[in-house]
Amino acid sequence: MSKKHIILNAFNMNCVGHINHGLWTHPRDRSTDYRKLSYWTDLAKLLERGLFDGLFIADIVGVYDIYRQSVDVTLKESVQLPVNDPMMLVSAMAAATQNLGFGITVNLTYEAPYLLARRFSTLDHLTDGRIGWNIVTGYLDSAARAMGGAEMIPHDERYDRADEYLDVLYKLWEGSWQDDAVRRDREGRVFADPAKVRKVRHRGRYYDVEGYHLCEPSPQRTPVLFQAGSSGRGQAFAVRHAECVFVSSQSKEGTRKLVDALRAQAVAAGRDAGDLKIIMGITVVVGRTQREAEEKFAEYARYASPEAGLAHFAAGSGIDYSTYAPDDELAPPGGHKGRGIESSVQRVTDGKRGVTVRHLLDQMQLGGRYTTIVGDPVQVADALQSWVQEAGVDGFNLTRTVTPESYEDFIDLVIPELQSRGIYKTSYAQGTLREKLFGDGARLGPRHTGAGFRDPSNEAATQAR
Numbered sequence: 001m002s003k004k005h006i007i008l009n010a011f012n013m014n015c016v017g018h019i020n021h022g023l024w025t026h027p028r029d030r031s032t033d034y035r036k037l038s039y040w041t042d043l044a045k046l047l048e049r050g051l052f053d054g055l056f057i058a059d060i061v062g063v064y065d066i067y068r069q070s071v072d073v074t075l076k077e078s079v080q081l082p083v084n085d086p087m088m089l090v091s092a093m094a095a096a097t098q099n100l101g102f103g104i105t106v107n108l109t110y111e112a113p114y115l116l117a118r119r120f121s122t123l124d125h126l127t128d129g130r131i132g133w134n135i136v137t138g139y140l141d142s143a144a145r146a147m148g149g150a151e152m153i154p155h156d157e158r159y160d161r162a163d164e165y166l167d168v169l170y171k172l173w174e175g176s177w178q179d180d181a182v183r184r185d186r187e188g189r190v191f192a193d194p195a196k197v198r199k200v201r202h203r204g205r206y207y208d209v210e211g212y213h214l215c216e217p218s219p220q221r222t223p224v225l226f227q228a229g230s231s232g233r234g235q236a237f238a239v240r241h242a243e244c245v246f247v248s249s250q251s252k253e254g255t256r257k258l259v260d261a262l263r264a265q266a267v268a269a270g271r272d273a274g275d276l277k278i279i280m281g282i283t284v285v286v287g288r289t290q291r292e293a294e295e296k297f298a299e300y301a302r303y304a305s306p307e308a309g310l311a312h313f314a315a316g317s318g319i320d321y322s323t324y325a326p327d328d329e330l331a332p333p334g335g336h337k338g339r340g341i342e343s344s345v346q347r348v349t350d351g352k353r354g355v356t357v358r359h360l361l362d363q364m365q366l367g368g369r370y371t372t373i374v375g376d377p378v379q380v381a382d383a384l385q386s387w388v389q390e391a392g393v394d395g396f397n398l399t400r401t402v403t404p405e406s407y408e409d410f411i412d413l414v415i416p417e418l419q420s421r422g423i424y425k426t427s428y429a430q431g432t433l434r435e436k437l438f439g440d441g442a443r444l445g446p447r448h449t450g451a452g453f454r455d456p457s458n459e460a461a462t463q464a465r
């Protein structure tokens with residue numbers, strides 16, 4: 001039997017400092033060119049040379065203003081600010097490639113479902129079914145204020161709204177147009193058969209939508225769905241909607257627990273354990289020898305900004321760590337007053353006591369908190385393989401360090417080693433992103449919630465939940 005292939009995405013963002021902060025100051029780093037289309041089309045071609053499954057683009061609405069109660073460090077170090085729209089990049093990159101997938105983050109809280117449905121369908125058409133959506137709901141008060149609110153919607157309610165939002169989208173994507181609705185019959189003068197295009201009627205707690213989906217059925221209809229929240233409520237949401245779950249944790253033990261919990265809940269909900277692909281964020285610094293890799297790491301670290309990493313982390317946790325001493329615990333006894341990502345401190349501490357600001361800064365020598373592997377190609381491949389075997393993940397979102405150099409190094413040095421072990425593809429599979437990742441059809445599988453919204457006679461699916 002052939003071995004399972006590791007899924008590999010490049011993890012990026014339409015901005016200067018993404019995860020590993022401060023590296024934009026490195027003389028060979030090109031991230032300040034993020035405003036140029038050629039920066040993205042060159043990157044897409046490079047990733048396709050390395051047979052990457054996808055380019056995963058994070059996004060944020062709002063600014064990181066918790067650390068020192070200001071945006072000063074955020075602006076000076078360009079911590080995801082300025083940040084351009086990720087969706088706009090896709091058509092150009094799709095034109096420059098044939099197989100690369102695109103996982104695009106969009107925060108649904110500030111988007112009307114009817115319009116977002118059309119934007120994703122349009123990209124699914126233009127990419128021939130290579131689009132995915134990383135569903136996020138936001139975690140910043142600064143975003144809520146910018147959008148006319150006072151503070152962000154409470155944590156669990158964000159997921160409740162997102163659940164209903166997805167129902168609306170499934171109705172539009174899966175239920176509005178039948179497969180054979182579009183006839184394109186020139187002689188008969190029938191482009192689309194009115195009997196096969198259905199008006200969606202949704203009356204819900206948060207959304208009311210009455211209308212026809214504006215787009216004809218695209219190759220995948222629903223984009224491949226990614227999700228990244230890991231709280232209990234976040235996991236429940238993932239189990240209902242996600243096809244790929246993006247996790248980040250420092251320990252294999254902690255990751256294994258999360259992976260097992262997600263797969264068990266998926267099975268309890270009537271899905272297969274393999275219906276969820278779990279993708280982990282990772283940073284890799286590779287050299288031809290261990291020594292070369294270590295020297296490269298040390299050289300990169302001279303340009304990195306752990307303080308900018310701390311400002312980023314502060315925004316996620318909602319805690320101003322500038323007021324903490326280095327040996328203060330990240331999660332002080334008696335709980336903390338953070339209002340941000342409830343699970344962000346948990347992800348760093350794995351629930352253990354005694355993890356201090358100093359520990360976090362030590363982890364962030366490259367300015368970011370993701371697990372970092374430094375070594376020669378064999379060592380890197382061994383480490384990746386051990387995460388797959390021991391933590392149970394299906395693949396990785398590879399952060400950038402000095403860009404595009406870090407992707408080039410990975411492609412030239414690590415990919416051949418993974419291929420020689422039979423755990424990485426040597427050519428792309430045919431079809432849409434969903435077919436490439438799951439090997440089945442282009443559309444959502446029959447066990448997925450969204451599939452229940454297809455049948456026009458299924459009244460329940462057209463009514464508000």
Ligand SMILES: Cc1cc2nc3c(=O)[nH]c(=O)nc-3n(C[C@H](O)[C@H](O)[C@H](O)COP(=O)(O)O)c2cc1C
Pocket residue numbers: 057058059060061105107135136137138139228229230231232233234235246247248281341342343344
């Ligand atoms: C690995 C990872 C990546 C994330 N990427 C984004 C992102 O790009 N944009 C965003 O607004 N939120 C992002 N989030 C935040 C989540 O979408 C979610 O709002 C947050 O984790 C709170 O939910 P939770 O308590 O269920 O974890 C990310 C979270 C994780 C764990």
